[in-house]
Amino acid sequence: MQWYLKVxxxxxxxxxxxxxxxxxxxxxFNILAVIVLSIIDVLIGTASFSTTSTGFSTSGGLLTTIYQLAVLVPSLAVGARRLHDTGRSGWWQLLALIPLVGAIILIVWWATDGQPGANEYGMNPKQEVAGGYPQGGYPQQQYPQQGYPQGGYQQQGYPQQPQQQYPPQQQYPGAPQA
Incomplete structure (x- = not known):
C-alpha cells in the first residue's frame, strides 16, 4: 500500500x-481497485454485466471510469520513471499505441532490472532505499561519478577507509639531492 500512496x-x-x-x-493495486469498483458499479446499476457465448461482457461503470481518469496521470508518470530506471525515455510509452507488440515490449522493459548506479535520470532508487552510497560515487575508493558533486561525505552508515600514512621517504646512497 505504501508504494501505491508513494506514486x-x-x-x-x-x-x-x-x-x-x-x-x-x-x-x-490499480487492478484490484478496478475489480472492486466494477463490482460496485454492477451492484448499484451504473454498469451492466452479462454472459455471452464467448465469456463475460461488461460495460464501463461510472465509478470505474472516474477512478481510471483520476489515476491516468500517475500511471503515466510511474511508467515513465520506471523506463528511466532502465535508461530509456518516458516517451517510449507511446509504444502502447501499437497493438499487442507495443504492450509486450513495454512489459518486458518495465520488468527489466534498472541500471546500477546513477544514470542521466538520477541515482539508482535501490541504493537510495537500501542505504547505498551518496551521490558522489564511492568516495572511499575514489571512483567519482560524473554529474554529481564530489567531496568527502561523512554520513552515518557509510564505511570510510582510514587515510593511509606512508613512512617518510628515505634517501638512498647515490640518489640526487632534492
Missing amino acids: LKQYADFSGRARRTEFWMFVL
Missing part, C-alpha cells in the same frame, strides 16, 4: 527513477 504523492512527477516494486505494486 499518488508523486502525481505528475515524470522525473527521476522508479523501482520495479513501486511500479508493479501500483499496477496490482
